[in-house]
Amino acid sequence: MSAHRTPWWQYVLAMLAGLVGGMMAATYDERSGAGVLGAPWFVSALLLALGVTVLVLALQVHRYTTTDPRKRAELKPLDPQKAVSTLVLAKALGLAGAALVGWYGGQILLSVAHFEAEYYRQAVIECAVAAVVCLIDMVIGIVGEWLCQLPPMDGPESTAAKTRGRRRNMAQATAKTSH
Known part of the structure; x- marks a missing residue:
């Protein structure tokens, strides 16, 4: 299986999509009075x-x-499925965190104009806390994705092995021409 790092532009795209969605939710709330703004505290927790x-x-x-x-025998064995699942979780957390930062940011942008009203003030505070938590989650997702990288292997396709092979070939060619 080959996994690649999530490109930076996907995080930006997720934030922008979330921003548009959050702004639409704030607009809908303002027009209908449905009370959909904010995030309960337990959601942030x-x-x-x-x-x-x-x-x-x-x-x-x-x-x-x-x-x-050689020292891995001292550690508890790691299930490869757990490692892959952790990588998938980290990727999902990073992208979901980015989308939710945009979502709560969009609500803040359109609600801050009504900050003097208690409902909007509470919604802005809840959204700000949730946005900070989601930003932390996004960073944890990016770092977690990096932490799940496998170290380079010294197989035939590695850069080090190719360099050694070129040096060996050059040494053999030099040895043949000097005879």
Whole structure:
């Protein structure tokens, strides 16, 4: 399986999509009075707990993959499925965090004009807290994705192996021409 890092522009795109969605939700709320703005405090706490969980899992994967193979016997074996699942979680957390930063940011942008009203003030504060938590989750997702990288292997396709092969070939060619 080959996994690639999430490109930076996907985070920007997720934020922009979230921003548009958040602005649409704020506009709908203002016109209909539906009361859909903000985020309950437990949502922010849950998102933060999710981010910490993904970070802990990613650190476990990183510790295992960067430990010298001779010393890995001392560590608890790492299930490859757990490592892949942690990578997928980190990617999802980063992109979802970016989209939610945009979502809550869009609500803040359109609600801050009505900050003097108690409902909007509460919604802006809730959205600000949620946006900060989601930004932390996005960073944890990006870092977690990096932590789940496998170290380069010294197989025939590695840069080091190719360099050694070129040096060996040059040495053999030099040895043949000197005879």
